[in-house]
Amino acid sequence: MKNEIFNEKIKGFIVNINGQLTSGDKAKISIFDRGLLFGDSIYEVTSTINRKILFFTEHLNRLFNSADLISLPLNFSNDEIVQESIKTLEKLNCDNAYIRIIITRGLSFPSIDPTQFIANNLIIICMPSLNEPTFWQEEGIKVIIGNTIRNHKRSIDPNAKSGNYLNNIMALSEAKRRGFSDTIMCNSDGVITEGTTNNIWLIKNGVYKTPSLDSGLLKGITREKILTILKKKNLPIQETKITPEELINSEECFISSSTRGIVPITQINDKIIGDGTAGKKTKLLFDYYQEFLLQEMDKTPYSF
Amino acid sequence: MKNEIFNEKIKGFIVNINGQLTSGDKAKISIFDRGLLFGDSIYEVTSTINRKILFFTEHLNRLFNSADLISLPLNFSNDEIVQESIKTLEKLNCDNAYIRIIITRGLSFPSIDPTQFIANNLIIICMPSLNEPTFWQEEGIKVIIGNTIRNHKRSIDPNAKSGNYLNNIMALSEAKRRGFSDTIMCNSDGVITEGTTNNIWLIKNGVYKTPSLDSGLLKGITREKILTILKKKNLPIQETKITPEELINSEECFISSSTRGIVPITQINDKIIGDGTAGKKTKLLFDYYQEFLLQEMDKTPYSF
Numbered sequence: 001m002k003n004e005i006f007n008e009k010i011k012g013f014i015v016n017i018n019g020q021l022t023s024g025d026k027a028k029i030s031i032f033d034r035g036l037l038f039g040d041s042i043y044e045v046t047s048t049i050n051r052k053i054l055f056f057t058e059h060l061n062r063l064f065n066s067a068d069l070i071s072l073p074l075n076f077s078n079d080e081i082v083q084e085s086i087k088t089l090e091k092l093n094c095d096n097a098y099i100r101i102i103i104t105r106g107l108s109f110p111s112i113d114p115t116q117f118i119a120n121n122l123i124i125i126c127m128p129s130l131n132e133p134t135f136w137q138e139e140g141i142k143v144i145i146g147n148t149i150r151n152h153k154r155s156i157d158p159n160a161k162s163g164n165y166l167n168n169i170m171a172l173s174e175a176k177r178r179g180f181s182d183t184i185m186c187n188s189d190g191v192i193t194e195g196t197t198n199n200i201w202l203i204k205n206g207v208y209k210t211p212s213l214d215s216g217l218l219k220g221i222t223r224e225k226i227l228t229i230l231k232k233k234n235l236p237i238q239e240t241k242i243t244p245e246e247l248i249n250s251e252e253c254f255i256s257s258s259t260r261g262i263v264p265i266t267q268i269n270d271k272i273i274g275d276g277t278a279g280k281k282t283k284l285l286f287d288y289y290q291e292f293l294l295q296e297m298d299k300t301p302y303s304f
Numbered sequence: 305m306k307n308e309i310f311n312e313k314i315k316g317f318i319v320n321i322n323g324q325l326t327s328g329d330k331a332k333i334s335i336f337d338r339g340l341l342f343g344d345s346i347y348e349v350t351s352t353i354n355r356k357i358l359f360f361t362e363h364l365n366r367l368f369n370s371a372d373l374i375s376l377p378l379n380f381s382n383d384e385i386v387q388e389s390i391k392t393l394e395k396l397n398c399d400n401a402y403i404r405i406i407i408t409r410g411l412s413f414p415s416i417d418p419t420q421f422i423a424n425n426l427i428i429i430c431m432p433s434l435n436e437p438t439f440w441q442e443e444g445i446k447v448i449i450g451n452t453i454r455n456h457k458r459s460i461d462p463n464a465k466s467g468n469y470l471n472n473i474m475a476l477s478e479a480k481r482r483g484f485s486d487t488i489m490c491n492s493d494g495v496i497t498e499g500t501t502n503n504i505w506l507i508k509n510g511v512y513k514t515p516s517l518d519s520g521l522l523k524g525i526t527r528e529k530i531l532t533i534l535k536k537k538n539l540p541i542q543e544t545k546i547t548p549e550e551l552i553n554s555e556e557c558f559i560s561s562s563t564r565g566i567v568p569i570t571q572i573n574d575k576i577i578g579d580g581t582a583g584k585k586t587k588l589l590f591d592y593y594q595e596f597l598l599q600e601m602d603k604t605p606y607s608f
Contacts, residue, residue: 003422006411010336017335028332029340031321031427032314036333037406038469039343045414070470071477100414102341107310110349110404110434112501114473115480118307123335130414149458152492154451156470164468165342166374166460169418173375176419188456188492197416 016088016124024125033121035104038112041163042066043102046258047129049293051095053085053302054258058221062161063101069160072105075120082302088124089304096129098259104163130259137286140266140278141255143195145244146174146183150193153216158193161218168196182255184247184268187216192242198257199223202242202250203281209246212239222256222289225296229288252279262286320392320428328429337425339408342416345467346370347406350562351433353597355399357389357606358562362525366465367405373464376409379424386606392430393608400433402563408467434563441590444570444582445559447499449548450478450487454497457520462497465522472500486559488551488572491520496546502561503527506546506554507585513554516543526560526593529600533592556583565597566590 010024017027034040044059044066060078067074076084081101089097102125107118148171151157156164171183175196182195194200194217201210208230211217230237247253253265253273262285264278273279314328321331338344348363348370364382371378380388385405393401405428410421452475455461460468475487479500486499498504498521505514512534515521534541551557557569557577566589568582577583 003411006336006422010413015335024336027335029335031319031331031333031406031429032310032328033340036337036340036345036408037467038473039467040470040473041340070474098414102335104340107307109314109429110402110431112469112473112476113480114477118310125335125413127414147458149456151459151471152453152456154453155455155459156468156474160470162470163341163343164460164470165416166344166464166466166468167455169342169344169416170374170460172416173418176417 013125013127014088014092015126016084016122018122019084021088021091024127029121029123030107032107032109033104034106034108034117035102035121035163037109039163039165040070040114041102041104042070042072043100043161043163045098045100047099048089048095048097048304049297051304052297052300053089053099053304054293054297054300055221055225056082056300056302058224062219062221063103066160066162067103069157070162071114072103074103076103076122081122084122085124086302086304088126092126092128094128098127098129100125102163136260136263138278140264141181142267143182143184143265144175144178144180144269145192145247146171146185148174148183148185150185150187150216152188158217159219172196186244190244191215192244192247193217195255198255198260200247201226201254201256202247203252203279204246204250206281207236207238209238209240209242211242215241220256220258222258222261225292226256226262226285226289229285229292233288252282254279254282262289317429317431318392318396319430320388320426322426323388325392325395328431331427333425333427334411336411336413337408338410338412338421339406339425339467341413343467343469344374344418345406345408346374346376347404347465347467349402349404351403352393352399352401352608353601355607356601356604357393357403357608358597358601358604359525359529360386360604360606362528366523366525367407370464370466371407373461374466375418376407378407380407380426385426388426389428390606390608392428396430396432398432402431402433404429406467440564440567442582444568445485446571447486447488447569448479448482448484448573449496449551450475450489452478452487452489454489454491454520456492462521463523476500490548494547495519496548496551497521499559502559502564504551505530505558505560506551507556507583508550508554510585511540511542513542513544513546515546519545524560524562526562526565529596530560530566530589530593533589533596537592556586558583558586558589566593
């Protein structure tokens with residue numbers, strides 16, 4: 001993408017840096033921010049539907065959990081983050097918006113010592129919602145089980161949504177090189193963990209299976225919501241260790257994420273899943289999820 | 305540190321962003337830079353002694369190697385980076401300077417897809433050299449063998465000096481919490497790799513041992529130079545897999561890094577190494593290294 005086109009695109013975004021609103025093209029930060037130097041930051045992404053913020057409580061809880069996991073003391077309260085988010089969304093003035101909240105540890109240089117830093121920087125980016133391709137739901141996506149190993153829980157815990165994303169970028173890069181949409185990563189024991197920005201699911205003999213948290217993965221909010229829906233519908237669930245062979249030999253397979261919802265997988269490596277189109281049980285769950293979203297949106301305390 | 309003090313400090317730094325020189329307090333970058341969003345960048349740090357750049361060829365070679373390892377196409381040539389570095393150092397006008405070169409993949413948002421980005425950003429930070437505590441050489445430092453596992457080679461290769469530093473930050477954090485100077489990390493197989501910003505060495509029965517590269521660690525430039533010196537002096541070397549037990553039970557122990565040179569270790573966890581002061585063979589190597597540095601500095605083609 002050309003610089004001018006990108007610049008034009010971000011002009012329409014609203015960015016909040018420590019309470020100051022600006023358009024995207026003017027949103028800058030010190031190069032001494034540890035977010036830039038070391039990826040020393042945490043973040044969350046969610047969206048709004050009809051001016052209501054999707055699962056904001058859950059996203060904020062996870063933001064604070066990520067802070068704990070990387071020992072990042074926060075000088076912004078939950079209420080301040082909510083207020084600043086709503087202020088930014090109001091300025092964008094768009095019913096269906098994308099919102100990304102980033103908190104960096106702050107400025108310091110040159111030591112990596114995390115105890116030496118200037119106060120956190122809070123950055124909130126709002127833009128009109130992405131129009132993710134809707135054909136995905138019908139046609140599904142093709143993924144690989146790649147060579148990239150998901151970060152070890154004791155290296156950088158995948159449960160911390162942080163500014164260290166090279167592991168995921170390397171995995172996605174591997175998929176793109178081979179003409180696939182995404183890479184499903186194994187951990188160092190060879191067990192399935194997650195996609196680069198999503199959780200993974202399979203269906204076999206009517207059972208909905210997803211890797212257990214101890215496999216080393218992000219506790220996805222959509223993952224949690226799907227577990228809730230499946231329980232309500234009395235459908236059998238297994239959170240368990242899953243091998244690549246088991247995933248490849250599933251009857252149906254799909255990914256879940258906050259930004260994309262539920263997307264069927266129709267091919268893993270060379271293997272076609274089912275008949276190569278979105279599975280029936282996946283489609284049914286997709287409908288359940290849409291219904292659940294509408295109900296939940298009505299209950300949200302966060303709107304603007 | 306207070307914001308004002310930090311701001312005052314960086315005012316004296318010179319920062320070069322894509323060829324434009326500015327003082328540190330004015331050096332800013334777009335929040336859409338992938339360096340900030342994902343830690344999607346590479347870097348090198350070296351220093352100057354009497355206006356000569358220390359091992360610049362080696363640092364630049366490693367910068368290009370890091371780019372390869374994270375599949376980062378560079379739109380700056382070796383010569384351009386050299387020219388911009390010298391331009392920045394000339395402006396700082398300080399005989400003994402610290403120089404950090406950062407190249408980010410560029411701007412993109414919101415996808416992590418590394419194939420979608422605007423041209424790289426080159427950031428060069430120059431400041432007067434750090435006055436690292438010289439008592440380290442005499443008194444040594446105390447380290448722990450921590451709980452943090454070094455990034456797996458197939459997750460984020462430790463040989464790529466990148467903007468993903470949380471693994472090292474978490475390890476250093478562990479040491480600081482326990483009142484130690486640094487953490488030596490094991491890999492997921494329990495084998496010693498490196499410190500958070502340095503390579504690790506032990507001496508036993510007259511043999512100088514350091515973890516082999518296949519243990520998963522950065523091929524440190526000072527590590528390479530020490531190997532050269534030891535070979536020249538006909539001292540026995542082993543690059544091999546080292547267990548925590550072996551490290552703890554060594555006769556002497558030290559770390560090596562570009563910014564700190566050679567620093568003795570006098571304690572690992574609860575165990576005092578040798579008599580608790582800098583080891584004799586370590587001190588001898590330190591002297592050899594200082595002598596070697598002077599010789600090499602005279603040969604460097606990079607001065608300003």
